[in-house]
Amino acid sequence: MISTLEFSSFPFRDHEEFCLIAGASCEQQLLLIPPLFDEMNRMRQVLVDVMRRLEKQGIGSVFPDLPGSNESVVPSDQASLSMWQEALVRCLETFDNLGYVAGVRGGCLIDAVGPDLPHWRLTPVDGQRLLRTMMRTRVASDKEAGVTMTISDLTEQAAHETLNLAGNAINPGMFAELQAATPDTLKTVRQIRLNSDPKEADDKIDGSALWLRAEPESDPALAEAISQDISEWIRS
Structure with missing residues (x-):
């Protein structure tokens, strides 16, 4: 399978917010919630790599922009956690085949959307x-x-x-x-951390803490570890 990425959008209040889609025809679909603020920029390339790898394993994904970030028409100084959660709810309603939710770092603070869906978290932070x-x-x-x-x-x-x-x-x-803000307690959550992280987790994976880097970087090992764990989790 050749991985393809598509640009799409979902309605939010009086405008559209953009999102990136991979594997739109796949049966299993995942909502991917990025880290927040500058960590989002540092992790974006790796998360796009994760989307490509998941599609090759038959899993589709939707990666939404949050209002006030990237190309959003919402001024950045008007954004809030509650606004971001509202946008994610609209995204779930628009792409109603999303059966799983994955959050990374600060994204785990706003991932309590679709509370009955299985959730996956990477290094959640308050x-x-x-x-x-x-x-x-x-x-x-x-x-x-x-x-x-x-x-x-x-x-x-x-x-x-x-x-x-x-x-x-x-x-x-x-x-x-x-x-x-702290990550909400949800019905079904798999929590993952890096091997270098001493905190408890359901499992640990290899890779670099790119959210700590000064500039955005790629890490194929981390992208592979994330996609492999998500794939096994969805199919378990």
């Missing part, structure tokens, strides 16, 4: 940790520019103004949501 990582980056950047700023200062500002954190416009509502 919102507070994502915030602190972005705030540390902001503090370091400000320091290089000769500006003294602390995480406490940023947290105080975030209560009443939109912050630029690692290139992301985080409005007060989004900041508050992230502070409290």
Whole structure:
């Protein structure tokens, strides 16, 4: 089978949001939820590679853009976790043959859509940790520019103004949501981590933590490990 990727869209509020589709004719279909913020950009190539590999194994996938990201017409400073979940619900309703959900990193904070569907998670992370990582980056950047700023200062500002954190416009509502966000408890969840991660998981796979890299990179070993685990999980 030759892997083909297609661009499509789904209705959201008063406009369309884009998505990438692989294996549209496959019987088994997966909703793939990317990491959030800058981690999304670092992981996009690997996740597209995963889609191609899954299609070759007879599994289709839909990879939606989140409102406020990529080519979305929604301003990035208006996005929120609740908006993203709403968009994912619309995506599920549009592509109603999606029988599985896979979330990566921060994507696991918004994957409680189709709660009765089987879910797969790779290195889930809570919102507070994502915030602190972005705030540390902001503090370091400000320091290089000769500006003294602390995480406490940023947290105080975030209560009443939109912050630029690692290139992301985080409005007060989004900041508050992230502070409290943890992956939801769902009926059926398979949780995977990298072999280098000491935290407990249902299983561990080989690969690099690309979400920690400074620039987007590819990792064929990680793409293969993810696609193989998802394929075996769906067929089990």
